[in-house]
Amino acid sequence: MKPTFIPHSDYQKSVLQQLRNDYGPGIVLINKDWPLAVKFWMADLSAITTLLYESYSDQGPETRDPASMLRSYLICLMTNPEMGITEWINEMKRTPIYAILSGFTPDDLPGVGTFYDFFSRLWPVVDKNLKPKSQRKRKGKPKKGKKKGEKAPTTTPGRVKRLVEWMMRHADRKSALPSDRLFNFFQSQILSVSADLGLLGDMSALTVAGDGMPVVTSVYPRSKPSCDCRARGIADCNHFRIYSQPDCNSGWDSAREKYFNGYHLYMISAANSKHDLPLYPRLHPASRHDAVSLVVGAVEFKQRFTLGAVDKILLDAAHDAEAIYRLLDHQNIEPFIDLNNRSKKNTATDSDIRISPTGIPICPKGKEMKPNGFDKSQNRRKWRCSPSCGCSSTKYGRTYHTHSSDNLRLFPKTVRGSDKWKLIYKRRSSIERSNKREKIDYKLESGRHRSTMMWNMRIFGIMICQHIDAWYVSQKDEWDKLKSTIYPAIA
Template sequence: MIWVMILKFTTRTHSDYLLFVRDHLKAAYRTPEELQLLQQFFSELIFWVGALDLSKTTSMMSSSYSSKTKGRKPRDPADMLRSHLLMTKLGMGVDDWVRSLRTIPIYAILSGFSPSDVPGVGTFYDFMRRLWSASSPHKTGRIKRRLRKPIKKGKKNEKQQPKNPMITENLVKRVLRSSTIHYSAKPHDTLQLLFKTLFVLPSAERGLLGDTSSFRVIGDGTPVETGARSFGKFLCDCRKSGNWKCTCKRQFSDPDATWGWDSYREKYYFGRTLYMFTAADSPYDLPVYPRLFKASQHDAVSWICGYQEFRYWYPQWKLGEAILDSAHDALPIYTMLEHDDVSAIIDLNNRRSGKLVYNDMEINSDGVPVCPIGREMICWGKCPGRQRVKWRCPAKVGKWSCPHPCSPSDYGRTFYTSTADNPRLFPRIRRDSKDWSKRYALRTGGERCIKRQKIDYDLEASRGRSSRHWSIRVYLIAMCQHADAWLKEAQKHGQLPTIHEWLGAAQAA
C-alpha cells in the first residue's frame, strides 16, 4: 500500500528541484539583459525559496491522498507547499497568484512547475483541504444562536477576565494529576508536523533558536479579527412581524469566532486569539508553535493549554525558562512550571495582588520583604542547596540606628523567603535584580514575532471566515518567518552568489 502511494506522486529530491529551477531559468532568461533583470529584482526570492528543502512533504502528507491508481496523478505536495509559501511571501490571494503563475514564468519555475503546466485555482484550494485534518473547515456547527457583544468594557492594557475564576487552578490540577502528556488529535496537526520538521528543527540545527537543552520560550496572545459578521444569517421569519432581536438560531459563515476584548485598542472584536510561542534567544524572534484559541479565552488559559501541546510536539527539548507578561500572573501557572523545573519570568499583576504578606512580613511588588518601619530588607544571598533567599535588617547592614528595632541581636533580624513556599512572590530569579530585568526584557521578542505576522505579512488582510483558513494562513506566515531568517543569515555571512555564478553551477555540474 505504501509503495503504491509513493508511486502515485511525481517526487524529486531537493537537489533535483534546484537543477530543475536552474535549467528552466536558463531556458527562459537567456540574454544578458534578462539575466540582469533576474539579478536586480528576483535574486533574493530565488535564494529565499532555494534554501527550503521541502522534499519530506510528500511522505508526511501521503495519508491525505488516495492510494487508488486510477485518475490523474496529483501534484507533488512539496511543489504545492512551496507555491503557497511564495504566494504568502508576495502577499497575493489564490486567484491573483494563479494568474501570476501563468503570466510570469519565474514564479511557476520557482514553485517547481513548468510554465506551460500550471495548476488551477481549484488545485490550490484542494491542497488547503489536505492540510486540514478535519472534514469541515469549522470546528462547530454553522447554525447556532447569536453571541451577544459584551456591554461592560475593560480597562486599558487589562485583559478580559475569564468567566470562571477557578479555571486556571482546575486546569493545572488536571495537568499535574498525570505523569504523562495527554494529547488529542487536532485539525492543524498536519500543519504543525510540516512546520516542525521542515522549519523549526532546521532552524534549531542552525542555532537560530538558542539552546534547546535549556530552551527559553515566550508566550503572548494577540487578537485576530475575522472577516465574517457577528450577526449571522436569519433563518426565521421573525423580522416580518417586526422582531429584529429574536433569539432564534442563525447561520454563521464563521461559527468558531467569538467576542473578545482588545486591551490595546480598547474595543471588543469578533474573531480569535492568536497565541504565539516564540524562541526568546532567537536573534530573529522566530515562532515555534502558533496556536489559535477563542477570542473570549484568557491568555493564562491559552498558556496552560498551549504549553502542554508544546511539550508534546517538542519532547526532546528541555524547557529552562518561561517569559510571560502580567496576564499570566496566577499561582497555578507558577506551580505547574516549578513542577516541570522551569524558571518563571512573569511580571507581577499589582491590580489583583492587594497587600502582599508572607509570614507576617509585608512584601513589595518586587518580592522584597519590607521591615516594620517601611524599609526594604537587604538581600544576603541564597542558601546553598535550596531555593531560599536570606534577608537582613537594613539598619544593621547600613550601620544606622533604627527607631523601632525588631530584634535585640547585634546581627539584626533575618528573614527567609522560599520559592517552594510561594513561587509567585519569590521566583527563582528575584524581581528586584538586574538579571530578572534583563531576562524579562526578552519578552518583547514575542511582540516582534506577532508584529511580523500582523503587520509585515498583513495577517488579517485576507478576511478569512473559517478556522481552517486562519490556521493555514498563520502557519504559512510562520514558515516564511523562518525562511526569511535563513536568507538573512546567508546574507550576513556572505554566502549568496550572484545569479550568473548560481546558474553557472548547474552547467558545471
C-alpha cells in the first residue's frame, strides 16, 4: 500500500506519548542518550515519504512509515555502526529507546525484509550493481605507489586528457545514475538545511575539496568460472567469470601499503565548513586513480548541485594534470592544486626567457625573476629581474609577462605559493578530516555489503549523520533548552 505521510510534529507527539504513557516507567532517558534524542527530535525527515510515494503500489499490505525506516537506519549508524540489520533489530528490542526514537513501538518492529524493501525503493533500478556480474577475467594487479603514501600510478596524462575532452563534449547531457534518488533527498532535505544554517560556507562562491579513499570490502575478489574448461583440463581460457562484487576490483591502498579489493570512494566536500561536511560521493572500482574520479565527480556534481555555485576547488598533487585545469576553468571553478613535478627541466618560451617547473620565469642569466604585480587591464602577471642581474641593459631591468590562459597549470590566477594561495589551500585538509570521520568514527568499511546499492545506502546514511551531528553542535545551546520540554514528560 501507499505510505501515509506523517508530519514531523506527529512523530514528535508520538515519541513524547510513548515516553510518557506507554513506556515511561520502564524507560530511562539517560544523559548519554540526550544528543541522539534531540538530533532526531529536530531533524525533519518526513519528506522521504513524499519522495518514495510513487514507488509503492496501491495494493498490498500496509507500509511502514518510510521516515521511521530511515531514522532507524541512521540511529543504527550513529550508535552501532558495525551492526548488520538483523543485529540492529535485536538491539532495538534490547534498547527500546532506539525503537521509540525511530518512530516505532518497541513491541512492533519491522523485520529485515522490510528494511531491504525500503532500501531498494531508494535505488530505482533492478540491478543492485552498476556492471554485470559476468565479466572477462581480470588482468593482474595495478602498480604500487613507489613511496609510502604515494598513490598508485595507474593513470596517464593522456588518459585523463581523453576523458576530460569526452566529458566536456558531453557535459550538457546528464545521464541518470541509480544513486540520484538518494542524492535528491540528501540535497533537498539535508544539504539545504546545512546551507541555511551557514555550515557549508558562502553558497554563492563555495570552496570545495575533493579526494579519494579506499573502501575495502574484502581481501580478495570473489569470482567463479562460467564454464567447465578447468575440469576438462584447459587451464587458461577466455570465458567470462562471475564476480560477486562486479563493481569492485583490486587497488593499491597507499596508506596501509597493501593491495585490497573494493571501491575507490571519491568525495567532494565543503572545504570552508568548520564541520568538514561532505557534499557528493561517488563509488569507483578500487583501481581508479584520483585524477580520473575527480573528472567524473566534478562533472556529475556540476550537473546535480543546485544550492549554490562552486568558486574554488582544492586538490592534492595527484590531480596535477593539465586537462583537469582546463576542465575546471571551463566550469568557472578556480583550481588550487599542488604541483606534482616529475620533471626538473625548464620549459622554453618564444623568447630567451625559460619557465621553471614551478611556473617561475628564468632570465637569460639563469636567475628566477621576481613577481612584480598584476596588470588588470592586460590580464597578465608581471615579472622582473633587477638591473643588477645584468641580463638586461635597460635601467629598469628585464621584465616578462605571463597569462593564465597560456598555461593554467603553471600560471594559476592566484600565484601558487603566495600567502593568499596558502591561506586558501590550507583548507584542503578538510576533505581528509571528513573522509576520516566516515572511515574511523562511522566505521564505513564495517558494512558487510555485496552490492553497490547497499554501499551507497551506507555512504549516504553516514553523510546524513555527519550533517545532523553538525546541526546539533552548531545549535547546541538552543537545542539543549529542549530538555525542559522533553525531560519532564518522562520524569
